[in-house]
Amino acid sequence: MVNPPTGTGNQPITFTAQANPLYVNRTAKVTVYATGIDPQSITVIQNAKPGIPIESGDSIVENWSTDAWNRFNLIKNWDFTTDLTNWGYWVDGTVAGQTEPLVSNGRVSMTTFYAIDGNTWHYQFNQSGLKAEANVPYTLKFKSWSNMPRSNMVDFEDGPQNNYNRYGASTDPEAFSGRSEWFYFTDMQPRWFTFHVVFDQMVPTTQQKIQWMLSTAQATTYLDSVILIKDADLLLIKEAELALSANQVSVGATEASTRINVTSNTNSMAISDKSWLTVNPPIVSGSQTITLAAEANPLNVTRTATITVYPAGMASQTITVTQESTTGIHPIFDTQILTIYPNPTSGKVKLVLDQIPQNGTYLTVIDVTGKTILNQLIQNKEEWIDLSGNTPGVYFIKTNLKDFNVHKVILK
Structure with missing residues (x-):
């Protein structure tokens, strides 16, 4: 919201944004129209909602309660709710740039540096005393x-009395040696990693420990929700399910909305890839109806948008929304403050305005790509403009009167 929407001379304006319910940044554009000069635009970027998106990847963390995890998970303080309790670390001070692990918002961050000798052990983050x-x-x-x-590298390793033995076996491709030592890659996208292990080389003196060793890159690595659980306990988990009442819908050219029923046993998030189509609510709790609201289509061609629904514990699903094109030669909005003719035209167009400010009004002509073809100050209720020399096609005329009404003109 812009306040005030109109003004004179030098004056501050205030932009007020509603809370962003999404885990992605979103943008808006404010256009300032002033008498005698070209319009200017201000792009406003609103930061994403803090946190990690609910994403496909694993139903067990999203669907199980904290009490259940505290009962079945062998990792203590697995979600870092009590800072670094039960966790240990060692940071080699001879490797410049490395910092101690830091917990914030239920996740731990570890800033590491590349060790000259190429070994991973110069930065260690671990939990000992496991009871597998x-x-x-x-x-x-x-x-x-x-x-x-x-x-990155994570392993289950024994103590020095057993030569730091990787005391588990794994058939995962990331476990290159076939032992409980996995190499995996991360980037900016939070995702779940799943590895499998059987602790086949435990002896009475084994010191059970899970450990990340990370001194192989100059980077900050984040860790969240560490789970170690028996496969037998996983059988108790109900798989996530989600069904949409439709995957393809159509709406009219005017401002319109449609509803989609989401039937699910898990939470999900719905995101639109186009600014003209919004989803409400964007965060869906179980089974719920979502509303897809489309702005009026100013173009003479249909347009599409995709809603992606990200359920916890399963792959994402999409809804394709097709909006009809504007037809006829009438104004796109109901309020008639500008009449244009002839339309279609071979070049010249007459403009008749119902009203006009004392100092005139700015008129802008744009093509279907959004390119400005003409900016002209109109000071009379009746004026002519000449579109000759432009490519035949559809053009849009708008003024800064009232609600910035948009009209369509066809150049033959």
């Missing part, structure tokens, strides 16, 4: 990302 059973299948899951693409 021998020769029982386990699943390790965690959410991770970084401020740039990088490689």
Whole structure:
């Protein structure tokens, strides 16, 4: 919202934005029209909602309650709600640029640097005293990302009395040695990583420990929701489900809306890829109806937008929205303050305005790509403009009167 919307001379204006419910940045454009000069635009970018998007990747963290995880998960303080309690670390001070792990908003950040010798152990983040059973299948899951693409290493390793043995076996392709040591890659997108292990080399003196060793890149790595659970316990989990009442819908050329029923046993997030189409609510709790609202289409061609629904625990689904084109030669908006004729035209167009300010009004002509063809100050209720020399097609005429009404003119 802009306040005040009109004014004279030098004057501050205030932009007021509603809270952004999405996990992505969004933009708006404010156009300032002034007498005697070209319009100017201000682009406003609103930051994304803090946090990690609800995304496809794993139903077990999203669907299970905290109490359930505290009961089945072998990792203590698995969601970093109590800072670094139960976690340990060692940062090699001889490697410049590395900093101690820092917990914020339920996630830990670790700033590392590339060690000259290429070894990973110059930065360690770990939890000891695990209580896993021998020769029982386990699943390790965690959410991770970084401020740039990088490689990472996580392992289950014994103490020095057993030569730091990787005491688990794994058939995951990331476990190059077939032991409980995985190399994986992260980038700016938070995602779930899943590895599998059987602790087949535990002895009475084994010191169970999970450990990240990260001194292979100059980067900041983030870690969230670390899970170590028996495969047998995973069988208790109900898989996520989601169904949409439609995957393709059409709306009219005028301002319009349509509803989609979401039937699900998990939470989801719906995002539009076009600014002219909005989703409400964007955060969907279980089964709910969402409303897709489209602005009026100012073009003489149909346009499409895609709504992507991201459910927790399964792949995303899409809704394609097609909006009809504007037809006829009438103003796109109902309020008639400008009449244009002849339309279609071979070049010259007469403009008749119902009203005009004492100092005139600015008139702008744009093509279908948004390019400005003409900016002209109109000081009389009746004026002629000449579009000769432009490519035949559809053009749009707007003034800064009232609601910035837009009219369509066809050049033959």
